Amino acid sequence: MDTLELAGRTFRVTRARASDVPALVGLLADDVLGRGREGEAMEPYLRAFEQIHADPHQLLVAVRDEDEQIAATVQLTLLPGLSRGGATRLQIEAVRVGASARGTGLGSAVLAWAHDWGRAHGATLAQLTTDGSRTDAHRFYERLGYEPSHVGFKRPL
């Protein structure tokens, strides 16, 4: 889809394929919070992938490095809504940058790419939540122009 040139390296932003699912789950699990909540069996992840892939309002991004390894991921959803003058929101979930790409600015570049994708699809507001304990992530999003204006509530069903 697009190429990102960063710190002498080249990354490609692509739509994730089913064959990427194990590597994407690996990225999710390689995380202080993800470690305890991701499983070994791939079936539930593949079912979830098929649902995301079939939904035209969703884009699961796989960012590939020069060796076709997955270096980062983000899940984007277009949320039309009545509030704020009928604004479409860009919902951003599951942002992860792999250890091999940290320090290259890939996280910021992927978010900038995501914002462009949202604008191109009519979104006028980006929104995401991060766990209260991820203080580095909070600084990262504030540098990218985000305001920590809301409290994010979660509840098991």
Next chain:
Amino acid sequence: MDTLELAGRTFRVTRARASDVPALVGLLADDVLGRGREGEAMEPYLRAFEQIHADPHQLLVAVRDEDEQIAATVQLTLLPGLSRGGATRLQIEAVRVGASARGTGLGSAVLAWAHDWGRAHGATLAQLTTDGSRTDAHRFYERLGYEPSHVGFKRPL
């Protein structure tokens, strides 16, 4: 779709129709934060309504009272995702209860209905954000079993 009996009153949970849009926007605008950000012209809201209505992962709820007046609203979205074991999330947006129904417990009943709808569609986690200034809403969601575990970031695009 379903009937809610509360404080001697009867409310019906229905899928919103295009003809409900002015009343729904009225509910959004009758709010300390909504007041400044909703407009007069209905066209952008009707366009947003059509997008929501056409999306099988979305349900815009209009709760009607005994006189068919809209007493409350909520927008529900099913968000499949890879993280947390391939969990589907129930994203909850734009919760509003009209002045005529306040004190009847309608807000709690509508959220409980939303949780049931999410479970029936495979969701295992509900999530929402509220503006940091809405301290009454924070207590309301905590009473309903929500944890304020996350920071909600927003950014204009």
